[in-house]
Amino acid sequence: MAEEQGKPSLEQDLSRLDAIVRSLEAEDLDLDRALALFEEGIERLRTARERLTEAGVRLKALREAADGGLRLDDLDR
Amino acid sequence: MTLSLPLDEAPRERPYTVLEAVEAARRVVEHALPPLWVEGEISNFKTYPSGHWYFSLKDPSAQLRCVMWRSDARRVPATPEDGLKVFARGELSVDPKRGQLQLVVRELLATTEGGFFAIALARARAALEKDGLLDPARKRRLPAFPQVIGVVTSPEGAVWHDIVAVVARRWPHVELVLIGARVQGEGAPDDLCRALALAARLERLDVLIVGRGGGSKEDLWAFNDERVARAVAASRAPTIAAVGHETDVTLTDLVADVRAPTPSAAAEAAVPDREEVLLRLQAAAGGLSSGVARRLALADERLAHATTRLSGAVDRRVASAGERLKRCATRMGSSCAARLTACEAAVARFAASLDALSPLKVLERGYAVARDEAGAVLRRTADFPPGRAFRLRVADGEVPARSERGS
Numbered sequence: 001m002a003e004e005q006g007k008p009s010l011e012q013d014l015s016r017l018d019a020i021v022r023s024l025e026a027e028d029l030d031l032d033r034a035l036a037l038f039e040e041g042i043e044r045l046r047t048a049r050e051r052l053t054e055a056g057v058r059l060k061a062l063r064e065a066a067d068g069g070l071r072l073d074d075l076d077r
Numbered sequence: 078m079t080l081s082l083p084l085d086e087a088p089r090e091r092p093y094t095v096l097e098a099v100e101a102a103r104r105v106v107e108h109a110l111p112p113l114w115v116e117g118e119i120s121n122f123k124t125y126p127s128g129h130w131y132f133s134l135k136d137p138s139a140q141l142r143c144v145m146w147r148s149d150a151r152r153v154p155a156t157p158e159d160g161l162k163v164f165a166r167g168e169l170s171v172d173p174k175r176g177q178l179q180l181v182v183r184e185l186l187a188t189t190e191g192g193f194f195a196i197a198l199a200r201a202r203a204a205l206e207k208d209g210l211l212d213p214a215r216k217r218r219l220p221a222f223p224q225v226i227g228v229v230t231s232p233e234g235a236v237w238h239d240i241v242a243v244v245a246r247r248w249p250h251v252e253l254v255l256i257g258a259r260v261q262g263e264g265a266p267d268d269l270c271r272a273l274a275l276a277a278r279l280e281r282l283d284v285l286i287v288g289r290g291g292g293s294k295e296d297l298w299a300f301n302d303e304r305v306a307r308a309v310a311a312s313r314a315p316t317i318a319a320v321g322h323e324t325d326v327t328l329t330d331l332v333a334d335v336r337a338p339t340p341s342a343a344a345e346a347a348v349p350d351r352e353e354v355l356l357r358l359q360a361a362a363g364g365l366s367s368g369v370a371r372r373l374a375l376a377d378e379r380l381a382h383a384t385t386r387l388s389g390a391v392d393r394r395v396a397s398a399g400e401r402l403k404r405c406a407t408r409m410g411s412s413c414a415a416r417l418t419a420c421e422a423a424v425a426r427f428a429a430s431l432d433a434l435s436p437l438k439v440l441e442r443g444y445a446v447a448r449d450e451a452g453a454v455l456r457r458t459a460d461f462p463p464g465r466a467f468r469l470r471v472a473d474g475e476v477p478a479r480s481e482r483g484s
Contacts, residue, residue, distance in 0.1 A: 011222045014354075017361040024368025031376050038369040045362055052351065052358075056249040059241060062227070062256045062279055070278055075255060 013048040017041055096173060103171035106178065112168050115141065115180060116188070119161045124150075132157070134165060134180065142172065145182040151263070153185050154298065155197035162188040194294065194301075201303035201328055210310045210332050217315045217334045219346065223283035225252045226347050227314065229272045232257035236288050236319070236340040243341050248348035254279065260289035265299035273308035285312050286343045287329060288319035300327035309333055319343035440472040447478070 008016070020041040024034055059075040093101065117134030124130050128147030133140045143165060145153075157163065167182040187193045205211050226244070230236040237255055244253055258272035259265045269287075276285055287309055289297070299305060300320045306328040309316050318333030319340045330336040337343035440446070447455040447467050455467055463482040468475050 009222060010354075011220075014357060014361070017358075017365075021361055021364030021368055024365065024372060029372060031372060034369060034372040038365055041361070041365040045358060045365070048358055051250065052355065054250050057241065057245045058252040060252060060254045061232075062254050062275060064275055070275070072254065 008044075008047070010048055010051050013044045013051075017044050017048070020044070095176070099171055099173045099176050103173065106169050106171055110169055112166060112183070114164055114166045116162070116164050117141065119157050119163055120159050122157055122159050124156065130157075130182075132159075134163070142175075142177050142179040143167070143182050144172070144179055145185060149183050150185075154193045155187075155200060157185065157187070157193075161196075164188060194298065198301050198328070201301060201306065202331075204303055205306055205310070205328060205332060210307065215310075215334075219315050219317070219335060220283050222349060223251060223347060225254060225279075225281045225283050227254045227256055227276045227279060227282045227285040229256045229258055229269065229276055229285065229287045230289055230340075231260045234260065235290050239340045240286065240344040243344035244348055247345065247350050249351070251348060254282070259299075261292060261296045261299060266302035266305050269299055269302070269305045270308050273305070273312070276314075277308075277312060282314040284317065284347050285314045286317045286319060286340075286347060287333065288317075288337075288340050288343055289321065290340065291322040291325070294325075297321045297325055297327055300329040303328070305329055306332045317343045317346055437472065440470065443472075446470045 020037045023029060023037055024041075029037075060072045061075050063071045063073065065071040115134055117136050117140075120133045120135050120140070122130070122132040128150060130143075130145040130150045132143050132145075134143055135141070145167075164186045165180060165182045166184040167180045170179055170181050171177065172179045185193070187196055189195065191198070202211070209215065228237060228240055230240075232255060241253060244251060254276075256272045256276045259268040273287070276282060287300075289300070297320055300318075309318065309329050310332040315335070316333040317335045317337050318327070318330040319337040319342065320327045320330055323338035326336075335343075335346050337346050436446070447460075447469050449455060449460075449465075449467050455461060461467070461480040463480055465480045467478055467480070469478045
C-alpha cells in the first residue's frame with residue numbers, strides 16, 4: 001500500500017476518531033484523560049480534513065519501457 | 078532370349094499423372110457445389126503443431142474427412158472432442174496427397190445449446206473451480222481508502238472516461254493508472270494477460286479494476302478466457318470486474334473480488350464518497366464536543382454536588398459551634414450573675430460600714446462642726462474671738478452663728 005511513513009492514514013484517523021468519541025461517551029473516564037482525548041481528536045480531525053483538501057485526481061498511464069522497466073506517464077483528462 | 082511384347086497395350090490417349098487426375102477431380106468437386114453446411118459427429122480429431130485441425134464427420138452410414146486451417150480453427154472458442162455433434166460449413170474438395178474427398182471447414186458450431194462458447198466456458202469454469210478460484214471465501218475486501226487504483230481496459234473506450242469522471246467527483250484524492258489493453262477481438266486475451274502482468278508489477282497499486290463496456294457475447298468473450306481469469310485471480314491488489322452490462326457475467330467477473338454491473342459502479346465501489354467521509358468527520362467533531370461537554374457537565378455536576386455537601390457540612394459545623402457558643406454564653410451568663418450578686422452584697426456591706434464612719438452619722442448623734450467663712454474647721458476656744466461669725470454644720474444643714482462678747 002502506498003502509505004506515507006509516520007503520517008497516519010485517513011483510515012487510521014477515522015477509526016481513531018470513532019474510538020475517541022466512544023471513550024468520551026463512557027462516563028467513568030477521568031477528566032484529564034477526557035480532555036487529552038478531546039485534544040487528540042481535534043488534531044486528528046484537522047489532519048483528516050487537510051487530506052480532503054488535497055488537489056484533484058491524478059491520471060497516469062502505465063507502460064512497459066523499451067528497457068523492460070515500468071513507465072508511468074501523466075495523462076490529461 | 079528376348080520376349081516380344083505387344084505394343085497395342087499402350088493408352089490411346091496421353092495418360093494423366095496422378096496429380097493431374099486428382100486435380101481434375103478436385104476442380105470438378107470444388108465447382109460443383111457452393112459452400113455447404115454438413116451435420117455430423119466428430120471422430121479421429123487431431124490437432125497438429127501447425128495449428129491445423131484434422132478430423133472426420135460421420136453419421137451411421139458414412140464419413141467425410143475434414144480439415145480446418147489454423148486461421149479458421151483459432152476462431153472456434155473451444156477445441157472439439159471426438160463424439161461431439163457439430164455443424165460444419167465449408168467447401169468440398171479433394172486432398173491431393175491422399176486422393177481423398179474432404180471438407181475444408183471454415184466455420185464449426187457445436188449443436189449443443191450455447192455452442193462452443195458454452196463448452197469453452199464450462200471447461201474453463203471447471204478448471205478454475207478445481208483450483209478453488211471461484212470459492213467465495215477467496216474474495217477479499219476492498220481497502221476503504223485506496224490511494225492508487227489501476228484500470229485495465231481499452232484506452233479508447235468509454236470505460237476509462239466513466240471511471241475518471243466518477244472518481245473525480247466522488248473521491249479526487251487518488252492516483253488513477255490506466256493500463257491499456259485490447260478488450261475484444263482476436264488477441265484480446267493475450268493483450269489482457271500482458272496488461273494484467275504489467276499491473277502486477279506496480280507495487281503501489283491498492284485496487285485493480287478490469288473492465289470494458291457493453292457488447293455482444295463475442296465482444297465480451299476475452300473475459301471468459303481462462304488465462305485472463307487466472308491472471309485476475311492472481312492479482313495481489315483486490316480486484317473489481319466490470320465487464321459489459323449487468324446481465325453479462327464472465328469468468329473474470331466470477332474470480333474478481335468484487336463484481337460491478339458497470340464501469341461507473343466499479344469506480345463507486347473502488348473509492349469512498351467524499352461527502353460521506355465529510356459527514357463522518359462532522360459527526361466525529363460533534364461527538365468529540367458533545368462527549369467532552371457531557372464529561373465537563375458531569376464534572377460540573379459532581380462539583381456542585383460536592384459543594385452542596387461541603388456547605389451542608391460547614392453549616393452543620395457552624396450550627397453546632399453556635400449552639401456550643403450559646404451554651405457557653407448561657408453558662409457564662411449565670412456564673413456572671415452569681416458573681417455580680419456577690420459583688421453587690423459585698424458593695425452593700427462595704428457601703429454600710431462606710432456609712433457608719435460618715436461624719437454625717439456623727440452629726441446625727443447630735444454633734445456639730447463649726448467652720449469659718451472660708452470653711453476651715455474651728456476646733457479651739459481661741460478660734461472663737463468675741464463677735465466672730467462662723468457657720469455651724471448640724472445633721473440636716475448649716476446655721477449662721479456668732480460668739481458672745483465680753484464673757
